[in-house]
Amino acid sequence: MDSARIKKRLKKIVIRLVAGIGILLLLARLLPVNTDIAFAHVVEARDGTVLHAYLSKDRQWRMFTRLDEITPELRKAIVYKEDRHFYHHLGVNPLAVGRAFINNVFHLKRTSGASTITMQVARMLDPKQRSYFNKCLEMFCALQLELKYSKEEILQMYLNLVPYGSNIAGVKAASLLYFNKTPDHLSLAEITALSIIPNRPNSLVIGKDNDKIIQQRNKWLLRFKGDDLFPDGTINDALHEPLNAYRHSAPCAVPQFAIRVKGMYPTNLALRTTLDNKLQLKAEGIVTNYVNQLKLHNINNASVLIIDNKTHEVLAYIGSSDFGDKNNFGQVDGVKALRSPGSTLKPLLYGLCMDKGIITPRTMIADVPINIKGYSPENYDKNFHGNVTAEFALSHSLNIPAVKLLEDEGVSTFANVLGKAGFTSIAKSKNKIGLSLILGGCGVRLDEMTSLYSAFANDGVYFPLQYTLADSQQKRVQKDTTNKGITLLSQPANYMLTHILSELHRPDLPNAYDEAQGIPRIAWKTGTSYGRKDAWSIGYNKRYTIGVWLGNFSAAGVQELSGATTATPLLFQLFNAIDHKAANEWVEPPNSIGFRLVCTETGRIPNDNCTDQVMDYYIPGISSCQQCDHLTQTWISADEHYCYCTYCLPPNGYKTKLLPNIAPELAAYYKSMNIRFTERPPHNPACTHTLQGRGPIITSLTNGMTYIIENKAEQKLQLSCSVANDVKKVYWYINDRFYATADANQKLFFSADAAVLKISCSDDKGRNTNIEVKVKFM
Template identity: 65%
Template sequence: MKIKLKKLAKWSGISIISAVLLFFLLDLIFPLKADVEYAPVIMAKDGTVLHAYITKDQQWRMKARLDEITPQLREAILFKEDKHFYHHYGVNPLAVGRAVINNIFHLRRTSGASTITMQVARMLDRKPRNYWNKCVEMFRAIQLEKDYSKEEILQLYLNLVPYGSNIQGVKAASILYFNKTPDQLSLAELTALSIIPNRPNYLVIGKDNDRIIAERNKWLHRFEAAHLFPETVIQDALQEPLTASRHAAPDGMQQFSWRMRNVYPAATEIHTTIDPAVQKKAEDITTNYSKTLNLQGVYNAAVFIVDNQTHQVLAYIGSPDFEDSFHQGQVDGVRAVRSPGSALKPLLYGLAFDNGINTPKTIIADVPVNFKGYAPENYDLAFHGNVTVEDALRQSLNIPAVKTLNDLSVKTFTESLVKCGFASIWHDRKKMGLSMILGGCGVRLDEMTNLYSCFANNGEYNALQWTVPDSVWHDKKIIRCLPEGTKIISPASTYMLTKILSELHRPDLPNLFDHAGNIPRIAWKTGTSYGRKDGWSIGYNKRYTIGVWTGNFSGAGVAGLSGAGTATPLLFQLFNSIDHNASNEWVQPPQDVAFRLVCARTGMLPNDFCNEQVTDLYIPGVSKNEVCNHMKEVWISADSKFSYCTSCLPVNGYITKLMPNISPEMAVYNTVHHIPYEKIPPHNPSCTRTFEGQAPMINSLQNEMTYLIIDKGQQQLQLSCATANDVQTVYWYINDQFFGSCRSNDKLFFAPADPKVKISCTDDKGRTSNIQIKVKFM
């Protein structure tokens, strides 16, 4: 007997080892392929599904995360499908034996032996149901148990289980039937879903709800008998009605979803930072507001909202109506490259503050200028004379901005934009000129909004956060960005900008805005592109930055379109909706800014002659410390006909008078516009001294420019200049030959005879300026 037992044990051991070796051999030859394609899902910050894409095999199969499989769902599925799931290795021998005996005695299949693992194996490789394929299922089930944890197998089951039609998996079923994710299902709802896979064509939600309720309640009573859930919970579930039906798959935020899909092409679930509440408010407001714009011929708008503290993208509206194909509603207005108009000016002035070029009270002459053939004009086609930098920014004057960019340099300004991720600026950086500050470049709404978000963060740049919790994405087109938390402009400059941009007494405040009390406490700037094709308004407070663009994707201009008139009202409505209790406590002067008194006439440090002084902000050690020179002492004759210098000043018979020291361009401006000003009398004609100071500025022709002459000998070029206010007469020379003289504000004309022409202008103080021009004769 003992020998027989030993032989039995020996052969049993050999059989087990052989079976194990055979399994691993077959596992090596026939490896398990558990690759499952899931429908890509775009999710909001709270887990809400914003948009879902169908799989290549046209199935709604969405991947349920482990944290979405709630204890209730887990218990209900295991109780119904496989009570011993955690106690077997893919195959339940007792269930197999019971099924074999029942099938032999009844000569037909009365009960199955499929575990959850075996069902997963069958769903991974669907084949006809027969005994051979059942053996294959068992083999595959053991492979699954070898390669995956129990939690992963349960997850696979819940992701593959059929729910009729082309719906697979509990997540797709819960979303398409209940508009919920699995972790939000009630006990009654998850029980209803647990019974459908056994008969997906017989129990169809929305069609067979009464049958489903009856079957659901039967299982709820079984749960109750097994004390699986509290009795009160089960009683509530028994009373819960079933009103669910098949819904369309979520297809919101089309432009944003498509953008995320392209950025993360391999992802099955993209968990974005979109805040559903903020997004819904923004969509409702934008849609309603856009209807009023339609009456003006403006059919498109885009909105982008950023959280300044987390840098997360909270709302994204590419267009108010995606289905409006007649007005190109499918275009993504957030990514569209458009002209910014004047919306880049705050960064320009911030950089100018940091480079010591000017301060808020610095005076800039808003008068006609010409930069090598480029003669910018203001939006209203008017000139305003001397203006402060802060007024130039508030009024969005163009000429002061172009002058400031010329002083700063286009290269410096462009490099700052590139570092902030402006992709189109990077591609066209070598082509940029002074016109870029007036909209002569291309930008996107997301780029502009993030730039203004830097102003809300003390000038600190941070890349936008598109996904949670910590994945950061940069546009593929962006070649180089600053490291996170890098300063673009100083806190002092951002404080100056915010003070200026939060001022309400400005022309870009909407004229028809309902009530002054409804104006949100924000700093904002508008922009209107050439031809009135783009209307921008971007604003920020401590918590949010909101960018608004209005216009037509077709590129058609509209006479009534402007940043102030069409974009700012929407900006105000958005701020009042999502952050109506905002305060301005964040506008506090940083340590690197200081206050000082300056002359109101020039913005420079006052001298003894400056009677009007104002308080100005400046950056110690950076801002200029030039002393004001708008007035100077002049010695004039008793009859006020002549002025004297130290060389020709008589012993007596003169008087000392304080007179304005006006720049040449302002002297010309005052003369042309008939603005009276006190002129210094002409210098003593008997004096032969050559004076230092400002030479005449030739403003009718540009140095090194080529001029086309069609009719040689007849077509003439104009000679004019701007001079200091103590100049009465100027003398013109062509190729070093005297041509003629005239009063300082008069014009002369000459017909060029040579292809290269030197032009010289000398004032009555002996100061000379020269230019060279080229002439091409046709």
């Protein structure tokens, strides 16, 4: 044969080969292998422990096996048993195909399929009846897989798809459901036992045919030994290892948490969350035991959230103390449920008022009856305390000072800050809420409250909670570059707030003080909602923030329920368990905070008349620098019956005396409680000069309000006011017509006869106040 013919024949072969390869590539592109696998949703703890698993869409227990879960031992055993030349062929083993063809022809039936691991993957991805044509399709699909994926990825697909009987598919599901552990924790004996099941999933059932499985397992272990696949000692141990495996229930821990993160990440099938499994189990045990005791008092539900303050990761999540308690709605997720916060929002308000210079810890606030636009709040114990410091008011959770501060701060301003801190329900309804917001007249969630207090542990900077490690790592990178969080409070205000909340001389310290022994130093605040339906206690130190809610998901109130006596003991138990006797690392005073002496009577900068002084924190350039005026030099007559102003001061016959300058509302409170105090003499009645200063404060009626009168003959409206302590008489006018003269704190009643009423009140110093109300007659 001449060279020309040879070249021509070779050319044809090359052309045909290229054409064949081209056709194959075209078919591979036109008919791609569908590698979409329906996996079950799996929720994992941060250490990889499977917490909760769900069935896949095709009702299989098929859990995604990560590459790092495929140990060298697992890889060796599977490859040796199923396809020893896996790493050396392109999806089809020609020698195995030839051997299978000869055997099948010789025996006149199929005795060997010559299926490689890749071909098995192709068959499991698209199951078909066994035939020579379908076998050819498998080979073609195997070549497609080899061109597109690496060997490790193909092996991963195999381990994710391989059947283990019933509705269990994939090595991870089999490992969990039969051995109660993930694949990377399997022993060699367990790996080998699992490797033989897929060939006979119906006749070798773990838990039922364990003796047969041991025989087959040991046969393969001896083959491993003969080929030096594993050390002899390891194989000998595996040969003697018993098989105590059986079908376990699928993991179903932290159900509310699992439902939540599954909803947050619906496309992520293997969720590695931030949950610390050991800490979670410890917290669950404490909460369950605690609630079992409370059930004697008809308190049936509890929710707890634990946060890592440095990473903002959720470490423990207890939606309810007993998910299976259907009688008490145990399936409700209390971490997400909207509940009344009681007094737990007060710390943020006090911090914001410190940042505006309205208060410092020693600023005095009058805790006396008030009426603000028709709203008359009361304290929890129905008592009033007169003048108190801001730190006393917060640590004793007094309501009147908080309402006053919210009026100064502004409800909308406060609601906007809460919106920035993730309080979604308040942000949506901020135009509908009023001053009752600060006393629990709103809906909040435990996760919102706990993340707010975590901001206090981070110098007043708020960060959203992290639920998965992937998000947490991403946020950590962003924090190092651009994301610095949302500043709610300045460092000085946050430090003053934390200092107040960490004091132990307060009424919400549990009676069982032993529960506080050994716990790290913490700052905490309690809250009890109206009707005793919700008990809160939220605490933080440098490492953790823990939020505790107790109550009934049915919204039934319980007399024994309170934040101080019910929720705080549980908070202390949790801190004791997770951070027992830890180093008392605490917040250091920032350089931007200042210290100064203030008068104990007002909390203001003292003057020469202030003999009692105390040290106080303040924010330079922000905190008020108003000088104390609790005592003022007053001109009075020689008999001390009258006082004078500069307008009516006589040339002689008077004397000067230091007299207390008491606010009208405080003076009215002292008189109503029969508390003795030094009153200023009335102003000189002969003086015709109208004195400067604040006029009477009309406490009833309320300006701008509409009053409904159903029975005009019997229903009357009340008039009352607060005045300065030197005022003795007030004069009431209705629609500019004189109505009556009354003592300063006397209450009057009148019958309304018009739809619009102008109410005027003048004191005996000539100062006047007007309001306007509407009356609707039914």
